[in-house]
Amino acid sequence: MGGGPDKKGVPMKIVVDYDLCESNAICMQILPEVFEVRDDDFLYVLDESPAEELRPKVEECVNRCPKQAISIEG
Amino acid sequence: MIPPRSVTIVGASLAGLRAAETLRREGYDGSITMIGDEPHLPYDRPPLSKQILSGEWPPERSGLTSAEALADAGIELLTSKRAIGFDLATRQLEFGDGGTLVVDGLILATGARCRRLRATDHLAGVHVLRGLDDVEGLRRELDTGPSRVVVVGAGFIGAEVAATVRTAGFEVTLVEAEATPLARVLGSEIGEVCAEIHRDHGVDLRTGVGVVSVEGSRRVESVGLSDGSRVAADILVVGIGVVPNTEWLEDSGLTIDNGVVCDQTSLAAPGVVAAGDVARWPNPRFNEVMRVEHWDNAVEQGAHAARRLLVDDSAAVAFAPVPWFWSDQYDRKIQMAGRGRPGDEMHLATGSFAERRFAVLYGRAGRLVGVVGFNRPRHVMRYKSMIEDGVSFENAVSADV
Ligand SMILES: Cc1cc2nc3c(=O)[nH]c(=O)nc-3n(C[C@H](O)[C@H](O)[C@H](O)COP(=O)(O)OP(=O)(O)OC[C@H]3O[C@@H](n4cnc5c(N)ncnc54)[C@H](O)[C@@H]3O)c2cc1C
Secondary structure, eight states: OTTOSOOTTOOOEEEEOTTTOOOOOHHHHHOTTTEEEOTTSOEEESOSSOOGGGHHHHHHHHHHOTTOOEEEEO | OOOOSEEEEEOOSHHHHHHHHHHHHTTOOSEEEEEOSSSSOOBOSGGGGTHHHHTSSOGGGGBOOOHHHHHHTTEEEEOSOOEEEEETTTTEEEETTSOEEEOSEEEEOOOEEEOOOTTOTTOBTEEOOSSHHHHHHHHHHHHTSOOEEEEEOOSHHHHHHHHHHHHTTOEEEEEESSSSTTHHHHOHHHHHHHHHHHHHTTOEEEESOOEEEEEOSSBOOEEEETTSOEEEOSEEEEOOOEEESOGGGTTSSSOBSSSEEOOTTSEEETTEEEOGGGEEEEETTTTEEEOOOOHHHHHHHHHHHHHHHTSOGGGOOOOOOOOEEEEEETTEEEEEEEOOOTTSEEEEEEEETTTTEEEEEEEETTEEEEEEEESOHHHHHHHHHHHHTTOBHHHHHHOOO
8 A cells, every 4th residue: 555665766656537637626636746736636646756755645545546547656 | 761662563553654754754763663564664654545445546556665775774564474462571462473572662553444334245246345365356346337325324434435436337325323414523514515525526424323134145235224215235345433453462461441541651661662554642731631533643643652762751741733634525625623623612714614615713711623524624724723823713613714
């Protein structure tokens, strides 16, 4: 679960499965600098490879997405 | 703090699984055993009344984890095993198969089950919807032809079932005892919007009437309503709420009162925590003792309860979430955050009831306490953050979102 072991120097990459995403926007509430649901009701990832110190928050987004639509590579 | 030598989790669903995963993420290295009475690996319930009932997803897609992932994390899962008793003094669990287990850390996550209509057990065609087996049973009957479906209860689950089954082309009658669906949760104005949505999709919505009889010899054939009318039914789905699974804890020494009663930190007794649909605790943010039957609460409280087991009383923190919930019906996404209720001050923050796309704010004692959105996820989350920040109702109303 979560992001797996830290790979030094390899930035994480956020992957959203848009077939699953239903724009519940819980990720936006947790990490508005990375996820944004706009008025068109679609989710936009503002930063696919955020700074490493945001990893715990990104993991929280992964866990709290009701559609399990978010995953982390790296 | 000496961490528990082992942690046992009763209830192998959302709250239990998230608790187990959190223990590992927090570095806990003792043994973790999760015990559930269902034959399945932990799975997700929201898709049951949506994508799985509609047939869009195969049942397997509701899985929350895999046997490999559990093994990798060192989480032992015992399925088809039912706890029937616990004694706090001896810390012994008792199981339906005759076994016993003395536990150290204990997480109670036995969730809730559906209320049923009295005296319908002998009739085929009568369903509730809580688990994978329920949805498979219901789908099998829908697949074999009978076409007139009666849904009792227009709460969220009943409304979702009605929406899914109606969208699949079946004749649906939705019976609701209240004059307006969801009025007690959302207020009657928004409840009326829900009613119109069902009617526009061709659901025969009967409000202000209760079920007084269910007729049939071997299968359900019709349902009698309190206004004297009778509705033909090939399938009856009962969605009249849930009750927490606490009977097995009645004589445990724990306090049971519409759930396992916990303190603010999710602790029910030393070394015993509860989470998810089964837990009742005082949420200091709203100054209210609550039991919350929402997906996000099971995730959050599961994690919180796990962390609670790993810290001293002095380091324990209160569980003070802003509850949040969603429901998908037809092409509407209904979301609710906080504790708004009828009688609160209400303010339409964006959109309109006519277009069925809006966000409504709820204020009480000068504070923003709730928000309800129809197809307004961005607004709901922005206002949810404001509830967390303790923003005044006045400032929320004038905020630019
Ligand atoms: C059809 C459906 C649709 C839903 N849709 C939404 C939605 O759209 N949005 C939302 O926010 N929420 C939704 N929910 C609610 C959400 O799924 C629940 O809040 C969540 O499942 C609660 O998780 P839990 O782990 O606390 O309890 P549960 O999921 O109820 O799990 C408890 C587990 O413990 C087991 N158990 C019970 N007693 C014992 C025992 N004595 N011994 C061993 N095991 C036992 C049960 O069999 C079960 O597996 C929905 C629920 C259902 C049923």
